[in-house]
Each structure stands twice: as C-alpha cells, then as structure tokens.
Amino acid sequence: MVSRVVFGRGSFNQLNEILSPKRLNTKAPFIFLVDDVFKGNAWLTSRIPLSYEDKLLYISAAEEPKTSQVDALVEEIILTHKERPSGIIGIGGGTLLDLAKAVSIMLTNKGESKDYQGWDLVKNPAIYHVGIPTISGTGAEVSRTTILTGPQRKLGINSDHTPFDQVILDPELTQGVPKDQWFYTGMDCYVHCIESLNGTYLNAFSQSYGEKALALCKEIFLEGSLDVQESADKLMMASWHGGMSIAYSQVGVAHAMSYGLSYLLGVKHGVGNCIVFEHLEEYYPEGVAMYKAMREKHNISIPQNICANLTDKEFDIMIDVSLSLEPLWENAIGKNWKNIITRQKLKELYQKM
C-alpha cells in the first residue's frame, strides 16, 4: 500500500515541505516527470520546487508508457547525474504515474524493464517515488503495478516495490481535463469496480472498496446532483477506492480485451475499456446497462469499427495478448475459463468493435 497520502484542494502547495526531508544530498536530485500538457502552465509548474541539480522533464502522454522509453529515461538520468536521485516525482495521468513508478524501480534493479513485466520479479526496493495525479480514474496512484508495453506484451510490473511512497491528491489539478477524456478515464474506474465486484476473486477487502467506488461513480456520472468541485473531489476518491479494490482482486474481461486493442492499435486505456465495454452485456449485464446510461447522459461518442479492416493475423495478435492475461480471465469467468473463452469467441467480440 501507499504509505503516505495527503488529500485536499491546494495540497500540491505542500510539495516542497514533503520532499525536503527526503533529499539525500545536494548532488542527488529530485527528478520531476511532468505531463507535457502542463508545459507553459505557470499555475502548476511555478509550484514545482527545483533546487540544486533537480530536473524537470516534460513527457508526452500521447502514447502509453513503453519499456524502451523507461530504459531510455533511466539511462539519461544515470548519465546526467553523479549520484542516484533522491526521488522521482510523477505529475500527470496514469501514463506519467506509471512512468515514474517504473523509472524508480529500474534505477535500483539491473537489466531492462521488460524483464520485470509480470508478478513479483523486482528484487531491490525502488528509489523514493511520489505520485501526483492530474486526472482521476486509473487508480495508478494507489496500485502495485506499472503497466508497460514491451516488445512482447503489455503487462505490468506488479510488485511490493511498485506502489508510491507518497501520493498527493489535489483535485484542483484535474480542472483542465477535456470532457471526453474525463469520461474515458473516469470509466476506467467504473470498469475496475464492475470487474472486481463481479469477479471470482472477490473478497471482503475488495468488495468494501469496490462498493464505495461504485457508489461514488453513480453519484458523479449518473445522478448529476454534484457541483464541479464536489464531482472532481469525489472522482479522485473513487479512483483511489477502485484501485484499492483491484489491488486485492483482479480486473476482468474488459481489461483483458482492451490490452489487445492497445497492444496492436495503440488505443489508449480509458477509451479502449469503453470500446470493449459496449459489447460485454453477456458478462456484465447490469454494469453495461449503467455504463450506457452514463455515456448517453454525458453525450460522449465512442470510436466505432476500429477492427473493421484488420487481417486474421492481426486478430490473432490481439487474441494472443488477451489470452495471456490468465489471472484476469480466471477472475472474470472462473477456473474453467479456458473452456468458455475460445479464440473464436474473442474474435467475434473484437469484430464488433
């Protein structure tokens, strides 16, 4: 679990106070990985405390994090600084949060990040790392994984060393998120709840967080009685609770299939989950009905026919990626999932998307 967290509008102002005691020495910098959407945004960047050899690196979130990108960042940090950093601070959405986690792990673990994709492969504790979300929904701020696309697969580095040492939850930072993106990333949280609550791995720990996150999602996306600030505050906590819920269970069909879309077509996680979830009535009848009501209420359009022109070989690639995520299928369907989820079944579903 994340060991320290602050929540509240304006809590981002505490960054300097939080980081100062963690500085190892003047040559061991803090490295800030910041979504480049904030480039030129003085409201945010003027509050990033840079001293000594600290570095601010703007990074685009146009593509999801790759293992090669993590390895290149780590190399750059090692080559430009005499000492190991005092800390890595990720400021942005799931993309930047995952990059910060992965970089902090790879600064203390040998080899390439692709070698650590999987469960509990990380040997050494990561560098001190801090997560500051600027969009809510993924739960990346709280999870024990950092999801990377590698040469062979899209898979997380899941380990006890992955979670942030410190998280700052300041809902004010989410104020500029475009509406479509707000919905897509918010639906990631909603889908986490549905997949966790309807999974065979469910337990009292996951259920208690999942139910709370789901109730918050209903308030935010369906009931419409909240003002803008309340809604942003609650979505930030929904994301947290949704992430906690899957930390002790698993996601399910939507995630297993959207990883395939994202691996082959580069479809981003939030919108990818929406594209898949449109067609999952068979697995989550009530969840899909409520999702559609939310989508209609907010008048959001979801990309259609993205698989229309794919070859059989390309379908096979997506199916391979999807089927390799065994824990997700086992959670969704049960131990005998291999008898139910056939390649043909997945192909038919992908063909509808």
Ligand code: NAD
């Ligand atoms: P994102 O980080 O890719 O950001 C989406 C878009 O919103 C980007 O264009 C970004 O620049 C923009 N944005 C972010 N904050 C903004 C702000 N305040 N104002 C204006 N624009 C802003 O999107 P995401 O949905 O948060 O994250 C998706 C990533 O998270 C994927 O790579 C996915 O694999 C990962 N993920 C990780 C976990 C985990 O547990 N580690 C869980 C779910 C998803």
Ligand code: ZN
């Ligand atoms: Zn997700």
